[in-house]
Amino acid sequence: MRNFVIVFSFSSSVITNPHHRHNHRRCYAAAPEPNRKTKSTSSLTKQLQSLPQQQSASSSSSSSPLSSSANPFSNHFSDAVRWIPDGSVEYYADFASKLAEDGRIQDVALIAETLAAESGANVARFASMVDSELLSKGISLNLRQGKIEIVVYTLKRIEKVGIAPLDLVDESSVKLMRRQFRAMANSVLVEKAIDLMEILAGFGFKIKDLVDPFDVVKICVDISNPQLAIRYACLLPHTEILLCRIIHGFGKKGDMVSVMTAYEACKEILDTPNMYIYRTMIDVCGLCGDYVKSRYIYEDLLKENIKPNIYVMNSLMNVNSHDLGYTVKIYKNMQKLDVIADMTSYNILLKTCCLAGRVDLAQDIYKEAKRMESSGLLKLDAFTYCTIIKVFADAKMWKMALKVKEDMQSVGVTPNTHTWSSLISACANAGLVEQANQLFEEMLASGGEPNSQCFNILLHACVEACQYDRAFRLFQSWKGSSAKEALYTDDIVSKGGSFSPNNLENHGSGSLVNSNSSPYIQASNRFFFKPTTATFNILLKACGTDYYRAKELMEEMKSLGLAPNQITWSTLIDICGGSGDVEGAVRILRIMHSAGTRPDVVAYTTAIKICAENKSLKLAFSLFEEMRRYQIKPNWVTYNTLLKARSKYGSLLEVRQCLAIYQDMRKAGYKPNDHFLKELIEEWCEGVIQENGQSQDKIIDQEGTDLGRPVSLLFEKVATHLQERTAGNLAIDLQGLTKVEARLVVLAVLRMIKEDYMRGDVVTDDVVIILGTGEANTDSGKQESAVKDVLVKLLKDELSLVVLPAGQRHLIDITQDAQLVDDGNQDPEHTSENTISIVGISSTRRPAILERLMVTKASLRRWLQRKK
Template identity: 50%
Template sequence: MQGLLADKITPNTYVFNSLMNVNAHSLSYNLSVYKHMQNLGVAPDLTSYNILLKTCCNAREFNMAQEIYEEMKKKERDGLLKLDVFTYSTMMKVSADGKMWKMASNIKEDMQGGGVRLNLVTWSSLINAYANSGLVDRAIEILEEMIRDGCQPTAPCFNIILTACLKSCQYDRAFRLFYSWKKSGIKISLSPEQKRCLDGAFTFCKEYPSSDGTILVVPFRPTVTTYNILMKACGTNAERAKSVMNEMRRSGLCPDLISWSILMDIYGTSQNRDGAVQALRRMQRVGIKLNVSAYTVAIKACVANKDLKLALHLFDEMKTHQLKPNLVTYKTLLTARSNYGSLQEVQQCLAIYQEMRKAGYQANDYYLKELIVEWCEGFLSSGSANQDFYNLDLQPKRKESFNLFLEKVVTVLQKDVDQNQIVDVRGLSKVEARIVVLSVLRKIKEQYLLGRAVLDDVVIITGHEKTSRTEVETSAVDVEHAIITVLTDDLGLEVLIGPGSCPPVSAKPNALTKSRSNLEQVSKNFTRRPQGVIKITINSLNHWLKKKVARIVQ
C-alpha cells in the first residue's frame, strides 16, 4: 500500500479489505487501516465491516463489535448496506463468547426480519450463547427449533448442550441426555403447516406420522469429544471414567490425548497417584505421542499426592523428549512445597525458578520469597523474626527488586562452602539483605553437618564507603544495622565492620549486654557513612557451628 501512495495512487476498497483480512488477529492494526481508509475518502463496504467484526471477535472486544454492528444496522436502514449471513453469524459468535443470550436472541430476530435464513454456524452459535449462560433447557429448545427449520444438527451441537450440563454441575442430566439420544435419537414433533413449508428438507432424519402431524427422529452419533465430556462429568470417580472410555472403544472410537489426560486428572484429584502415572505409561504403550499438557497433568497428580520426587522425575523425562514446559508446569512445581526442609530443596526450587525466567515466563516471586524467608529464619534460636519487620518490606512493590533479591539468593546458594564466601547485598533492602545473609549461614550449617569444613571468612559487601548520595547512604546504613543485629544478637557471631578500620563486635552469650553496648558505640561511628564491608571471621563461624552441633546432639 505504501508503494501505491508513493505513486499517488489511492488504494481502493479491495486493497484495504485484503490488508485487514490478513491481519484479522490484530485489532489495533485493522482499526488504523480503517481510519486511514476513511481519511482517504474510501468508503468501507459490507466486507470491510464484516472483517472488523471478525477482528473484534478474535480480540474479544465485544462492546466494540456491538458498536460496529449498530452502525451497520443504521447504514442498512439508510439503504447503504445489506447485512448478510456472515455478519449475523459473526455477531452470534460474539454473543456466545460473551455469554450474552439476550443479544443473541435479538440478532436472531434481526436475521428473520431481514429475510436471512439461519445456517448451521448461526444456529450452533445461538445454542452456544444459551449454553454458556447456563440455560440448558433453552439451549435444547433452540436445538429443536433448528431441526424444525430444516437445518441438520451435527455432533458439536449436541456436545455444546452436554458441556452446558457439565458447567452447571448437572452431571447426571448429561448422562441421561446422552443415553436417551444414543438409544432413540432426538424426537421432534412437526405440525402439518411446518411439514408443507419445508417439504423435502428433512432428508437427514426419519419421519413417522402422528395424530398431530409428523414426528422427526434425528439420529445422534457421538464423537470422541462427546465421550470426553462425559468423562469430565464423572468428577472424581475414576472407575466410572474408565467405564466411559471402554464404552468409547466399543463404539468404534479410539480415546485420544485429551481422553487420557482427563483420566489422569481424575486419578490425581482422587488421590490416586499410581493410577495417574500408569495412565501416562499406558498412553505411551498404545502409541499416543505425549505432549506438555499430558505430562503436566501427571506432574500435577504427583504434586497433589505430595510426591515431589516423582513429579521432578517426570519433569526431567518430559525435557528429555524435547518438550518445553509451559507456565502451568512451572507453577505446579514451584507451588508444590509449603516449606523447605533442606538446602537441596531450596536449590531445586530456585533452579526451576531460573529455568522458568529464562523461558520467558513470569514467576510468582512473592510466594517464592516467602518460602525462602521461612527457610532462612527457621534455624534461628528465636524461632522466627519479628513479623512486623518483614511485613514492611515483603509487599510486592517493585518487580526489579524481587528479581535482584532472588538472583542473589541463587548465586550464594550455588557456591560451595570451601569457596570464598563473598556476599554482595548492594541494591537490596534491609530485609532482603538479612534473608540473603541468613541463607548463606544456613547453607554453611547444613554442609558442616555433612562434614564440609569452613575454610574462610564470610565477607558481606553492603555499599561503597565513598558514596555521596544521601538516600543511598541512609539505605546502606540501615542494611548494615539489620545484618549486624541478626549476626550478633540472634546468632552470637563475631563480626568486623569496615575494611579493618573498626574493632570486632563480640556477641558472646556471657557478655550480651556488653555486645549490644559495643554495637551501639560502633553504630555511632558509621551512621555518618556506610563502611561497605562486614566480615564474619572463620573462628567465629566454627565456634558457632560447634555450638549448633552440640545442641543437635543433646
C-alpha cells in the same frame, strides 16, 4: 531436375514369384518417365521391413558416388540409396505413401527432408502428392503402439516441408493422444509431456483437449517445479486462470518461494494488471501466514496507480483480520478510492471485531450495515447475522444475541445451523442451560438440522453447570433415539418429575409423543450423529473421579474409530489422580507415550499437579525434568505448581531445587509468586535460630515491596550464594538489600554451611559480609548502617559468633562478579588464606571503598561443633 532411386539388395530366395520380380525390376528402372505415376505393391513395403537387418549385409557393396555422409537419407539407408537424375517426384510421393501405410512415418519424414535438401523446388509438389490418408493411417498406427513421442517429432519434421500436421490427426488419433498424454501427466513423465505439447501448440493444436489442465498443475506443484507449471500455463488460452491455480497450489503447500516465482512470471507474461492474480496472491499470503507480504502487494498496486477492486480489498482485509487497526484503515481507504463496500466487506469487519473482542465497534458496524440495508444498498445474509451473534456470544451478551435473531427473522432470513450453534453457545457461555435447550428445541421445530457442534455445545453447558447426568442422558439419546426425547425427559426432571430408563422407552412409543400437548410433534425426527473426539472429551469431564466410567468411555471411543488426543489423555490423567491413584496417573502418561500421542505441557502439568497434591514431590520434580528432556516448555501453571508443592523446606537441596525453578520461570517470562516463596525461604532460614533453642524474633519488613522494588532481588542473592562453592573464601554481598532481606541471605548462607558441615565439609575460611559503599549522610548510607546493626545483633547475640569490622577494603572488578581483595591491612584474626593480591588496577579508575564485616572461621567452627 535430379531424381533418385532406392535400390534394395534382396537375395534371389526372397523374390519367389513373377509379381515380386516385376516390382523388383521396377525399383531398378534407371529413368522413369517424368509424367508417369509409378506404383508399387504392398509386397514391396513388406520387404522393406527387413531393410534394417540387411544393411549390414549390403555394407560391402559399392555405394553410389552421389551418396555421402552429409546426406541423412543416405546414412539411414546405408548403401541401399542411389540417386538417379531422372527420378520423378510422383514416384517418391507414392513410395512415401506406402511407407506411411506401413507405419514407417519416420522414413517418410526422412525422404521429405532429403528431397528438400537435394531439390527444394519440388518440396511443395511432394507435399501435395503424398497420400494424406495413408500418412494419417500411419500416425494412428504409431499411436496405437504407444509411440506418441515418435509421432510428435515426425509431425514437427514434416511440417517443415509443407505438410500440415493438423490435417493428419483425425478424431481417433486425438483420442489415442489424449489417453497417452493423460498417462504421462500423472507420472514422472510430466515434463516430457509438456515438451511434446509445446511442439503441438506450435501447430495450432488445442492443448486443452488433451489433458485436464488442473491435473498437470497439481503434478507440477507436487514435484515443486513452478517453471514447468508456468510453461504449461502459457500453452492455454486462459493463461491467467492457470497462473492463479499455480499460485494457490504452491500456497496451500506453504512453498512461498515457488509462489513468488509464479507471481513474478505473471507480471512478465500478462500485459495488463489482473485483479484475479493479485487477489489470489493476497489470499496465498494468508495461507502461508505472511500477512506482511500481502500489505507490500497492496502498496505496490497503489504506487503503480492501479486501483484495486472490491475483491482485492476484501481479501486484504480478510488476511489481516487479526489486526483491527489495519483492517479499519483499509476500509477507510476503500472509501477514499471510491470502492463500494459489499456484504463481504461488512462480514470481514465483523469477523475482525469478533477476533479483537470489540463488541462496541461490532455494534456500530452492524448498525451501519442495517442502515444500508434499509436504503436498499445491501442485503444482510445469514453469515452477517451469525458473525454478530458470535461476537455477542463470546462476550456472554446472550440477550443481544437473541435480539439479533429476532432481527434476522423479521427480514425473512432463516437461521442456519451455524447461527443456531452461535445462539446456543451464547446461552451456554452465560451458564443458561435451560435457555440453551429451549433454543435447541426451537431449532428442531423450525426444521433446522443440528450438527455435532450443537450437541457438543449442549453437553459442555451441562458439564459446566455440573449437570452430569443430564449430559449423559443427552449423549445416550444422541446415539440411538430422538434428540427431542432427551430434551423432553430433561424437561420432566427439571420440573420435579421422576426419571427412569423406562421413561425414554415409553416416551418413544407411548402417549407422551402422541399427545397434543407435546411441543415436539412438529419435529420427531431421529438424529443419528457420530460422536466426535470433542464429544468424549466433554463427557470425560462429566465422569468426575469415576475412573472406571471414564475407561468405558475410552473403550467406546476407540470402538467408534476415534483416536484419543492430548486433551483426552490429560483429562483421563486428571480423573485417575482425582481418586488419589498417583501411580495410575503416571502410568496413563506412559501409556499415552506408547499409544503414539506425544504428551504436551498440559498432560505433564496435570500429572505434576497430582503428584504435588499427594505429597509425591520427588516424583513431581522427576516429571518436570523429564518434560525438559523432551523439550516440552513448562507454562505458568507448571512452575507455580512446583513452587507451591512444598509447605516448607527441609534441606538445602530442596531450596536449591526450587530456586532453580524460580530462576527458570523468570527467564521464561512468567511472573512467579514472590511473596509465597519468600515466606518459605524465610521459614527455612529462620530454622538456624530455632535449632539454637532460641525464640524466633522476626523483624517486620517495613521496607520490602513498599519501596516498589521487586522481591526477586532477594531470591537472586539467595540463589547466587547457595550455589556449590568452588572458591576458598566466601563473601556475602548484601548491597541493595533491606534489613529483613539481608538477614535472610545471611541465615541462608549459614544454613548452607551447616548442612555442608554435616556432610563432612570443613570450614576453611572466614565469611566476609559486604555491606556497601554508601556514605554516612546519604539514604543508602543510613540503610547500610541499619543493616549492619541488625546483622551484628543476629550474629553476636543470637548465634554467638565473633563479628569483626573488616576495615576498608578495595574492590576490583576483574570479572563481572565482585571480588574481595585485601589492601594489606589485615585484622589480627584474619588468616593468610584471605589474603588476595591486587592486580590489574587502572591508574585512571579509582577503586570503590566497601564497608565489610567478617565472621571468623574459628567462631564458625565452635558454632558448628556446638550444634553437632
